[in-house]
Amino acid sequence: MATTRKRVTIKDVAAEAGVSYQTVSRVINHHASVRPETRARVLEAIERLNFRPNLAARGLPQQRTFIIGLVIPYEADYLFRDPHLLAQISGIDAEANARGYNLLLSTEGGSGDDLEAFERLLRNQVADGVLVVETARSHAGCALLAREQYPFVSLGYAPGAPPSCAVHANDREGARQATLHLLKKGHRRIGIINGPPTGAVQAMEERLTGHRQALQEAGLTFDPTLMVYGDYTRPSGQRATEQLLALPDPPTAIFAFNDRMAMGAIWAIRAAGRRVPDDIAVIGFDDIPAAADFSPPLTTVRQPSKEAGATATRILFDIIEGNPPPATEVVLPAEFIIRESA
Amino acid sequence: MATTRKRVTIKDVAAEAGVSYQTVSRVINHHASVRPETRARVLEAIERLNFRPNLAARGLPQQRTFIIGLVIPYEADYLFRDPHLLAQISGIDAEANARGYNLLLSTEGGSGDDLEAFERLLRNQVADGVLVVETARSHAGCALLAREQYPFVSLGYAPGAPPSCAVHANDREGARQATLHLLKKGHRRIGIINGPPTGAVQAMEERLTGHRQALQEAGLTFDPTLMVYGDYTRPSGQRATEQLLALPDPPTAIFAFNDRMAMGAIWAIRAAGRRVPDDIAVIGFDDIPAAADFSPPLTTVRQPSKEAGATATRILFDIIEGNPPPATEVVLPAEFIIRESA
DNA sequence: CTGAAAGCGCTTACAG
DNA sequence: CTGAAAGCGCTTACAG
Numbered sequence: 178m179a180t181t182r183k184r185v186t187i188k189d190v191a192a193e194a195g196v197s198y199q200t201v202s203r204v205i206n207h208h209a210s211v212r213p214e215t216r217a218r219v220l221e222a223i224e225r226l227n228f229r230p231n232l233a234a235r236g237l238p239q240q241r242t243f244i245i246g247l248v249i250p251y252e253a254d255y256l257f258r259d260p261h262l263l264a265q266i267s268g269i270d271a272e273a274n275a276r277g278y279n280l281l282l283s284t285e286g287g288s289g290d291d292l293e294a295f296e297r298l299l300r301n302q303v304a305d306g307v308l309v310v311e312t313a314r315s316h317a318g319c320a321l322l323a324r325e326q327y328p329f330v331s332l333g334y335a336p337g338a339p340p341s342c343a344v345h346a347n348d349r350e351g352a353r354q355a356t357l358h359l360l361k362k363g364h365r366r367i368g369i370i371n372g373p374p375t376g377a378v379q380a381m382e383e384r385l386t387g388h389r390q391a392l393q394e395a396g397l398t399f400d401p402t403l404m405v406y407g408d409y410t411r412p413s414g415q416r417a418t419e420q421l422l423a424l425p426d427p428p429t430a431i432f433a434f435n436d437r438m439a440m441g442a443i444w445a446i447r448a449a450g451r452r453v454p455d456d457i458a459v460i461g462f463d464d465i466p467a468a469a470d471f472s473p474p475l476t477t478v479r480q481p482s483k484e485a486g487a488t489a490t491r492i493l494f495d496i497i498e499g500n501p502p503p504a505t506e507v508v509l510p511a512e513f514i515i516r517e518s519a
Numbered sequence: 520m521a522t523t524r525k526r527v528t529i530k531d532v533a534a535e536a537g538v539s540y541q542t543v544s545r546v547i548n549h550h551a552s553v554r555p556e557t558r559a560r561v562l563e564a565i566e567r568l569n570f571r572p573n574l575a576a577r578g579l580p581q582q583r584t585f586i587i588g589l590v591i592p593y594e595a596d597y598l599f600r601d602p603h604l605l606a607q608i609s610g611i612d613a614e615a616n617a618r619g620y621n622l623l624l625s626t627e628g629g630s631g632d633d634l635e636a637f638e639r640l641l642r643n644q645v646a647d648g649v650l651v652v653e654t655a656r657s658h659a660g661c662a663l664l665a666r667e668q669y670p671f672v673s674l675g676y677a678p679g680a681p682p683s684c685a686v687h688a689n690d691r692e693g694a695r696q697a698t699l700h701l702l703k704k705g706h707r708r709i710g711i712i713n714g715p716p717t718g719a720v721q722a723m724e725e726r727l728t729g730h731r732q733a734l735q736e737a738g739l740t741f742d743p744t745l746m747v748y749g750d751y752t753r754p755s756g757q758r759a760t761e762q763l764l765a766l767p768d769p770p771t772a773i774f775a776f777n778d779r780m781a782m783g784a785i786w787a788i789r790a791a792g793r794r795v796p797d798d799i800a801v802i803g804f805d806d807i808p809a810a811a812d813f814s815p816p817l818t819t820v821r822q823p824s825k826e827a828g829a830t831a832t833r834i835l836f837d838i839i840e841g842n843p844p845p846a847t848e849v850v851l852p853a854e855f856i857i858r859e860s861a
Numbered sequence: 862c863t864g865a866a867a868g869c870g871c872t873t874a875c876a877g
Numbered sequence: 878c879t880g881a882a883a884g885c886g887c888t889t890a891c892a893g
Binding site for chain 4: 538539541542545552553554557576578579580581582
Binding site: 184229230231232233234235236237240242243244247266267270271273274275279280281282283284286287288293297299300301302303411412444448467470472 | 526571572573574575576577578579582584585586589608609612613615616617621622623624625626628629630635639641642643644645753754786809812814
């Protein structure tokens, strides 16, 4: 018993309005060729019968589903904790909604298989195209999509196999500005809290490059002993900072590659009886909502996350509709925000 | 130009395998009646052509879409920040995945309209049923679903208009245990940090009831001046606690109705130069992942969030398949966890 | 401006 | 065990 609810179809509406069902279809699709009175009659009938067009049935002849997928090659509860991603989703959802599309979520769903999130979507042609969150685990999946010529856009940096496009912030320049600020304040030993050493995301490489570039401009060289690793969570930032503080010659400033780790850094610094920014300055990255509320308010590099989501979605629609993407890469500005932690 | 990619259909497979396309359909659907050799030939052909069944086409004759919706009547970036919800989603996703269903996300999508998330789903029959996150803003939407006889299950407490079911933890008992623990430790003035005063969620009412019940068992009466309000975020817990500490006769213990506010409470207590739990004990609710990592580790009431998501999803499938739900309400156990904050 | 026909990719009884 | 027919709810040319 799949359904007991009786469906109202286009034919019921046609009968009610006294027209052919093709005419009903034209009204639904806003074809200009329908006489106003006819349209009105049909609209009334639709209203009266509470008719809802069936998306799947509309899609069949049109060869599309009106659904876009969002692939997150992790367990939902892991990555979802990332406020930056959540802001992106908010942008995606608003944009999809505006275009009459629905958003499907595809995670690894407890399968333990990185590719599962991708294969699931491919397996049954359920989406017209997909947005992929770039992670260390998404490269194989993107390659798979490219091989199948499946329309997709990467949120992050990605192998630009056509048809596809990558949307990300200018990580390098953002990191460069942050480091420049620290340098201007007189800091010479700057600790870096990077993402995980293995399977790093391209964005982290870029931030590191920007940092080194700024050092170089100031005539300094990058000291690898000042770089430690976290896993993007707050506790990991705390632990990483403890390592930094235990150094024979500890840094006077710390640049964490995301805000959550920066917050952890501040905790660790305080726990060690020192103050931010007086004893040690701290800078984060992302400008998540909690950054401004933190104590002290976090100096950070803002990524336009929501906008990145919306932009990626718009580009995906272009690709789906057969228009070539505007570029293989869209770089959004990153903005350095000075608050009180540095 | 919707698509340039040529689709491989059931007919292509049939031709390749030298059988009728109905036979291919039977193989896909695991009908027992296909001769093993025939099945093998078809399977090979499927493999060779890289055939993917079209979900929408399968669904049309079956009157279903193989999609379930998750309605979150807020902007995506607001509610998603709730770790408890994220754990639920993780459970939903795993369960849907196991049953071959896809998960559609429906938020208010920047429309500013609470009902939009519901109407979107109804508008085009895109999902076979929906899961609704109970919030102060979801009641009207649930009524709408019930009126349309749309299969849905509420994550939380909800008006149990059939066909539907509500899945939640035993909030009352959990809160009772927490308060009992505080009482046992000798606390007599217990501050409460509740959710927002207007548009409260039923779960908060239940927690309050459990708290009052415990007080009553101890022969105490509830003092309304000890109850303040937050909005579930950490900073709000901090502010609420400042109010409590400013009282002429401040509480010696604080019970916050979620973990994030409890964390804010601990910050505020420390900022006031006092210690947790020595000067003031603090208890939270939910047991989000960060609770155990907090300093001090948070004493709290655990909700089986992931399991609640999975259970609700299973029940939704029952309803979709025409089986009546096992109950109109499923209550999962809440477990009181003693750590160090109280 | 509006009907009648054909078809989207599949499933479901019905025969054989 | 496997074909042939009809149909799911819609759209898209094609006539008129």
